[in-house]
Amino acid sequence: MIKIKVSAVPERGFCRCGKRWPHEGAIVSREDFTDEQWAILQAEKMIKLEPVEDEPDKEEPEETATGLSAEEVKAIKDGIAGSESSEILEDETKKAFDASKERLAQLIDVFTQLGPDDMTQSGTPSVKAVEAALGADVTAAEIGEAWTFYQARLEEQTGKNNESGEAE
Template structure:
């Protein structure tokens, strides 16, 4: 289960880091929303507060919903959206999610790798 955090900008206008605006009121993000090096940047940033939120069954449901949306987006991709190694391109997944109207944080390469590994390890239902 991925951890969930509330990341808040300490200033009234919020703060941007790693391509994301964090309002003063805070933004709820998943550990999977950022690569390890981005988390290091966020944690080192003095203009941000990061609070680990208590995980609940609702968080697990949200994580499963996110994963299902990403899987659906991958299944909707055509051949041009895949890399030479067969994995879907992160940008293509994010574009498909946006086209489908999914209001979720961008998929990271690490998250794509985890989901893709699950997809190719699990045979489709008959």
């Protein structure tokens, strides 16, 4: 498996191919991208790509700023396209949330990287922090709807984890 360090040139990070790339870099596998996505990353001047030697001894799950492992975040994002979550999107969230599923996935990526200082007094991510991390304009309504969806998925994920850990 080919590992690559993807680093954003801007200090605040940079979004491309549905992911926010930190300035410090993120280690990814080439196999995680389609040929089209890989070509986009290679052509992007705001991103640096560096080969990384594989370290098989260090396979600890990466933890996000929310305290979730990378696997848990992936499960939430995968739920966007899953049948149960698609129904929720159609029935509840999609009515008020006009952005695409890709935009929702981008916002979820940003949410996992925000810290307590990036939140408003009401506990939602601030527009300023999300725009800085996303590298694009975003409305408070868009953040609110995406945050509601994200929180529901977190609760759903937490419930599943609690159920599987309970003794009979």
